[in-house]
Amino acid sequence: MKVALIQQSFKGSKEAMISDSVTKIKEAKREGARLVLLQELHQSEYFCQSEDTKYFEYAKDFDKDIEFWSEVAKDNSIVLVTSLFEQRAMGLYHNSAVVFDSDGKLAGKYRKMHIPDDPGFYEKFYFTPGDLGFEPIDTSIGRLGVLVCWDQWYPEAARIMALKGAEVLLYPTAIGWFDEDTQDEKSRQLESWITIQRSHAIANGLPLLSCNRVGFEEDKSKVLNGIRFWGSSFVCGPQGEILAQAPTDKEVIIYANIDINRTKEVRDIWPFLRDRRIDAYEDILKRYCN
Amino acid sequence: MKVALIQQSFKGSKEAMISDSVTKIKEAKREGARLVLLQELHQSEYFCQSEDTKYFEYAKDFDKDIEFWSEVAKDNSIVLVTSLFEQRAMGLYHNSAVVFDSDGKLAGKYRKMHIPDDPGFYEKFYFTPGDLGFEPIDTSIGRLGVLVCWDQWYPEAARIMALKGAEVLLYPTAIGWFDEDTQDEKSRQLESWITIQRSHAIANGLPLLSCNRVGFEEDKSKVLNGIRFWGSSFVCGPQGEILAQAPTDKEVIIYANIDINRTKEVRDIWPFLRDRRIDAYEDILKRYCN
Numbered sequence A, B: 001m002k003v004a005l006i007q008q009s010f011k012g013s014k015e016a017m018i019s020d021s022v023t024k025i026k027e028a029k030r031e032g033a034r035l036v037l038l039q040e041l042h043q044s045e046y047f048c049q050s051e052d053t054k055y056f057e058y059a060k061d062f063d064k065d066i067e068f069w070s071e072v073a074k075d076n077s078i079v080l081v082t083s084l085f086e087q088r089a090m091g092l093y094h095n096s097a098v099v100f101d102s103d104g105k106l107a108g109k110y111r112k113m114h115i116p117d118d119p120g121f122y123e124k125f126y127f128t129p130g131d132l133g134f135e136p137i138d139t140s141i142g143r144l145g146v147l148v149c150w151d152q153w154y155p156e157a158a159r160i161m162a163l164k165g166a167e168v169l170l171y172p173t174a175i176g177w178f179d180e181d182t183q184d185e186k187s188r189q190l191e192s193w194i195t196i197q198r199s200h201a202i203a204n205g206l207p208l209l210s211c212n213r214v215g216f217e218e219d220k221s222k223v224l225n226g227i228r229f230w231g232s233s234f235v236c237g238p239q240g241e242i243l244a245q246a247p248t249d250k251e252v253i254i255y256a257n258i259d260i261n262r263t264k265e266v267r268d269i270w271p272f273l274r275d276r277r278i279d280a281y282e283d284i285l286k287r288y289c290n
Helices: A014-030 A055-057 A062-076 A149-153 A153-165 A181-204 A262-268 B012-029 B053-059 B061-077 B149-153 B153-161 B183-204 B262-269
Strands: A004-009 A033-038 A079-089 A091-098 A105-109 A136-139 A140-147 A169-173 A208-212 A214-218 A226-230 A235-236 A243-244 A252-257 B002-007 B033-039 B079-089 B092-100 B104-109 B137-139 B140-145 B168-173 B208-212 B215-218 B227-228 B234-238 B243-244 B252-256
Touching: A004 A208, A004 A235, A014 A033, A014 A062, A014 A252, A033 A169, A055 A079, A055 B149, A055 B183, A062 A079, A062 A091, A079 A140, A079 B104, A091 A140, A105 A136, A105 A140, A105 B153, A149 A169, A149 A181, A149 B215, A153 A169, A153 B153, A169 A181, A169 B243, A181 A208, A181 A226, A181 A235, A181 B183, A235 A252, A235 B215, A243 A252, B002 B012, B002 B234, B012 B033, B012 B061, B033 B168, B033 B208, B033 B227, B061 B092, B061 B153, B079 B140, B079 B168, B079 B183, B092 B140, B104 B140, B140 B153, B149 B168, B149 B183, B153 B168, B153 B183, B168 B183, B183 B208, B183 B227, B183 B234, B234 B252, B243 B252
Parallel strands: A004 A033, A033 A079, A140 A169, A169 A208, B002 B033, B033 B079, B140 B168, B168 B208
Antiparallel strands: A004 A252, A079 A091, A091 A105, A136 A140, A208 A235, A214 A226, A235 A243, B002 B252, B079 B092, B092 B104, B137 B140, B208 B234, B215 B227, B234 B243
8 A cells, every 4th residue: 555745845835834744645645655744833834933823823723734635645545644733612622633534534533642842853842742642543444553752752652553563654743853852962953863664664564654754844932943854754564674664854745555464474473462461561661660 | 870681591400500600790780780680481491391290390499599699689789580490389370570679678678470381481380470470679779660472462450550650661581583484474473472562561651671691492202492682681761762782692791871850741741641541441341342
């Protein structure tokens, strides 16, 4: 099954972003992709670089956005994983991934469970943590374990998706460098981001797709300079083997063929799920053991 | 703090293995190491390639083995992590890591919790799963999260050690290739083994040491040809960055300097522990969610 990841830079407006995404989804379809994964909050800039109530405007058309992307999925007859800013009520917002089946039907929604808050990534101001749990989403091409960005650092999230029968793990994401950091620090950050996600594929014997944004976005509050999103979107197989990877500095659509049936092969001979010590994992549910 | 990992091949007898280990521990001490990690079941061949009751003999001197390695730790004034075959009662055995403080005192014991059983690795015949849980071991140089081999595939194990205050993760291990596998498959296996362990360092912000055996050991039962242990023992830092790595095919002592204080630096800016959704992890305790 061919999948496509669309790695984009910000183009100045929602209209420009949508237009670019639609063009590239059509291209992915022509290339034979059956699933398209978009990057985190692909309709806008990564606005969480500063805390400003004006950005809540971006969430107000959530229902219309859903209608729009449903049409795109249907028009292209493709399974589409979007990442949208959801206004749930006045003053209550989520960072949500919405999945459409190839007939345009809303297949399911995932609300980002782990919300970061670090300099330049002030997400706790914008998004309340998800309350839908780690529930895979069924589509005509398989059961998708959709998680978002910061979730990628948590083996617990990937594990629960796997235990609930996810056949693929998918991460829309937005992560990058500060230019001020040393080259060594940048390398360690990028490598750790790739490594931890590959490890979720390995621990659970599942293919994994991670779609990141690319390019520099300035911090409009001028507190920091801005974020250089490091691209590097990738697809790996159930042994964590890289099947396709995007560059750090270019817009690109990457493609890979994933084989959901390889999970059985890999798990049958390296049967990690068989030997889990579920009798001894209770402390996982604690904040800290002191 | 300088640490040493002793990657060895099997030398035909317990006496030869012990003599080699002691010589190399002395060398590591001369080089300034304060902690030495030995490979899994370092006193013998990897006997789990076949199921034969004669190998239970190897476990009978567990108490004497403890006395012996305690002396070695004391003589060299070094923290020593050993991996021993423990006879707990007649017909009841464990794959146990025993840790000695630099004064020779038995600091603690960990009984391998996840026991594999695959062709060539028939450990379920020999070892009953550990019943001591995931408890770090306090020593004069820090709190050690000692796990063994198959445990390395389980993020749960590393996480619990971290939540209990482990300052370093350590894995004695014995893993290798079958010569019959393709080069691609061998690469995927080695890479996945390195990747999953680096991911535990990353997820928990901890340095990690993994000491594997090296060299070919034939399957005396002649069912399979044997295992070519792939060495590649390594040390990584709390961002998963490789600090030292051994070759795949040579005996070697590798050294690295680890800085336990870097954990705070790394965790303070990438605070994964802060945002864990402990309210939503309950399914981790299930075998499977169906």
